Amino acid sequence: GAVVSQHPSWVICKSGTSVKIECRSLDFQATTMFWYRQFPKQSLMLMATSNEGSKATYEQGVEKDKFLINHASLTLSTLTVTSAHPEDSSFYICSPRQGWNYGYTFGSGTRLTVV
């Protein structure tokens, strides 16, 4: 159980364009979604938390207008990096959570390279 599908696994885009990353929980319903990013040789840093049907809560220093999070259903959440710049190049990881009595699951990650 607790299968997570994150797509794409890698993407290269030009500066100024937008990129959408999808995260699906295939066999459970995710009431909460955590989004992390990881720069080279660093640990995972929490970007934002979203609950189904509600607006996301962003960590300090993360621009909510740049990283758009949609959590419209219990099985799908998306992260859109708008007007991407080279400094947005990173490894983005989703972490859907079924509820307080369940463990923490993670997607396989998306490697974003902005050129």
Add this chain to the structure above:
Amino acid sequence: DAKTTQPPSMDCAEGRAANLPCNHSTISGNEYVYWYRQIHSQGPQYIIHGLKNNETNEMASLIITEDRKSSTLILPHATLRDTAVYYCIVGKSTGNTPLVFGKGTRLSVIA
């Protein structure tokens, strides 16, 4: 900030047991100890978690000291595929609080 302290790196010979230490001296009574690992360019993989009793599963064993201020993850027979960054994390199982990752331990299994 992460509430755990781990050595930045460790080596282990293939076939031997890998013992990864973690200090969490400020752990609260209702916080669990979680262990995840991350193989290069992949998402974190769950290994094991525990509250105060020692735990064992098909991947590893978790030994938690009686005062819960430290723990050790044991991979009984390390293989080359166990080379990864191992994260020790303390967190609550209740509520919707995210896991906070520290820097972890980079384990290199050597043939």
